Amino acid sequence: xxxxxxxxxxxxxxxxxxxxxxxxxxxxxxxxxxxxxxxxxxxxxxxxxxxxxxxxxxxxxxxxxxxxxxxxxxxxxxxxxxxxxxxxxxxxxxxxxxxxxxxxxxxxxxxxxxxxxxxxxxxxxxxxxxxxxxxxxxxxxxxxxxxxxxxxxxxxxxxxxxxxxxxxxxxxxxxxxxxxxxxxxxxxxxxxxxxxxxxxxxxxxxxxxxxxxxxxxxxxxxxxxxxxxxxxxxxxxxxxxxxxxxxxxxxxxxxxxxxxxxxxxxxxxxxxxxxxxxxxxxxxxxxxxxxxxxxxxxxxxxxxxxxxxxxxxxxxxxxxxxxxxxxxxxxxxxxxxxxxxxxxxxxxxxxxxxxxxxxxxxxxxxxxxxxxxxxxxxxxxxxxxxxxxxxxxxxxxxxxxxxxxxxxxxxxxxxxxxxxxxxxxxxxxxxxxxxxxxxxxxxxxx
Numbered sequence: 001x002x003x004x005x006x007x008x009x010x011x012x013x014x015x016x017x018x019x020x021x022x023x024x025x026x027x028x029x030x031x032x033x034x035x036x037x038x039x040x041x042x043x044x045x046x047x048x049x050x051x052x053x054x055x056x057x058x059x060x061x062x063x064x065x066x067x068x069x070x071x072x073x074x075x076x077x078x079x080x081x082x083x084x085x086x087x088x089x090x091x092x093x094x095x096x097x098x099x100x101x102x103x104x105x106x107x108x109x110x111x112x113x114x115x116x117x118x119x120x121x122x123x124x125x126x127x128x129x130x131x132x133x134x135x136x137x138x139x140x141x142x143x144x145x146x147x148x149x150x151x152x153x154x155x156x157x158x159x160x161x162x163x164x165x166x167x168x169x170x171x172x173x174x175x176x177x178x179x180x181x182x183x184x185x186x187x188x189x190x191x192x193x194x195x196x197x198x199x200x201x202x203x204x205x206x207x208x209x210x211x212x213x214x215x216x217x218x219x220x221x222x223x224x225x226x227x228x229x230x231x232x233x234x235x236x237x238x239x240x241x242x243x244x245x246x247x248x249x250x251x252x253x254x255x256x257x258x259x260x261x262x263x264x265x266x267x268x269x270x271x272x273x274x275x276x277x278x279x280x281x282x283x284x285x286x287x288x289x290x291x292x293x294x295x296x297x298x299x300x301x302x303x304x305x306x307x308x309x310x311x312x313x314x315x316x317x318x319x320x321x322x323x324x325x326x327x328x329x330x331x332x333x334x335x336x337x338x339x340x341x342x343x344x345x346x347x348x349x350x351x352x353x354x355x356x357x358x359x360x361x362x363x364x365x366x367x368x369x370x371x372x373x374x375x376x377x378x379x380x381x382x383x384x385x386x387x388x389x390x391x392x393x394x395x396x397x398x399x400x401x402x403x404x405x406x407x408x409x410x411x412x413x414x415x416x417x418x419x420x421x422x423x424x425x426x427x428x429x430x431x432x433x434x435x436x437x438x439x440x441x442x443x444x445x446x
Contacts, residue, residue: 015042019434022399026439028256029086031400033078035252038398050098050251056107056262056370061085061140068092068121068128091119091155092128100158104259106372110136115157120149133296139284139365141304145293164381245394253396257403257418258410260382261374265408266360277341284365314358373411387425395430403439
């Protein structure tokens with residue numbers, strides 16, 4: 001119990017920012033130093049921070065070979081991180097204990113619902129590993145059994161789908177009257193149950209009539225208005241989320257602008273045929289259900305070997321991609337398609353970037369990277385969803401925003417518009433903001 005009162009005392013003595021700080025960066029891992037700065041200045045507690053993360057990608061991987069203790073050397077740590085693996089080191093360092101990943105309908109890399117697992121130091125490799133058996137972690141070889149981990153930190157991960165704000169009315173979509181009707185948005189109007197005869201495919205933020213208690217609203221996982229189709233086990237409702245955040249005190253609101261519209265940049269780098277070969281070479285065979293720990297360890301071992309072999313292959317091709325070298329690697333089981341892949345790449349470019357080919361391959365495991373370039377209307381609908389969702393949550397301690405446009409995840413022709421809309425939402429909810437446009441060189445706090 002001592003810890004509890006300690007952290008409560010720590011929360012009570014936290015400093016407050018006069019205006020809500022908003023840090024806008026380009027690459028997502030660049031937000032972490034600003035979160036650490038807020039911990040250092042006692043605006044955030046050192047532990048038990050909740051992290052509310054709107055993104056088309058979970059960003060919950062781990063730098064595969066980084067020694068766990070790197071997290072205690074800030075400068076070295078920041079140099080080791082990249083866009084897909086910057087959050088978990090902060091969990092292992094003891095800062096984040098609750099992560100809420102809010103994702104759009106087209107991004108479903110981790111199973112919906114609540115996940116409780118440990119993040120710790122693998123005794124045998126001294127790297128950071130997890131006890132979660134979700135495919136997201138298995139396919140990257142990050143799972144170990146609990147007895148393999150020391151210095152364990154418990155993590156609660158909530159995965160919640162955010163659906164675009166839509167009218168959920170009795171009238172047909174094309175009925176002119178319906179647009180004038182008051183929108184029945186679950187979060188705003190939690191007392192009314194969703195119209196029973198609403199289109200079951202409607203993508204509104206529907207009410208979860210099964211687990212609904214005093215205005216707790218479920219954002220997922222079902223699109224249907226009918227209570228039967230809702231899996232109460234998987235449902236994480238906003239009411240619960242609200243309670244957790246109110247109890248926890250300080251939380252960080254983090255928004256990747258690719259939440260609203262996202263590209264898979266590798267799709268444009270390779271031909272369809274090349275991409276298909278990469279998917280085949282790198283594919284992760286999903287394990288069955290009800291596996292023993294031993295089965296899971298075997299599955300991860302096999303996967304690690306597969307990825308190490310592929311890394312070695314493409315590293316060798318960087319040194320020379322003559323026919324003999326290609327044939328040597330292609331003669332390994334399952335590697336036959338390396339020959340047509342290299343031939344195709346060499347036809348298109350003088351010196352293929354095999355390091356980039358490997359990076360692209362790593363994203364082709366059990367599901368493709370999300371790719372959904374939103375229309376203006378879809379962006380608008382998601383902006384509204386985010387507005388109503390945040391309206392029901394306490395005010396965050398600070399906000400971090402990643403543009404993700406230079407590496408082509410958020411479409412460069414949409415990113416500025418999306419950013420303006422997001423800042424407008426934040427202003428309308430929290431008043432004057434202290435905005436830092438870190439990504440623009442001439443940035444000065446505005």
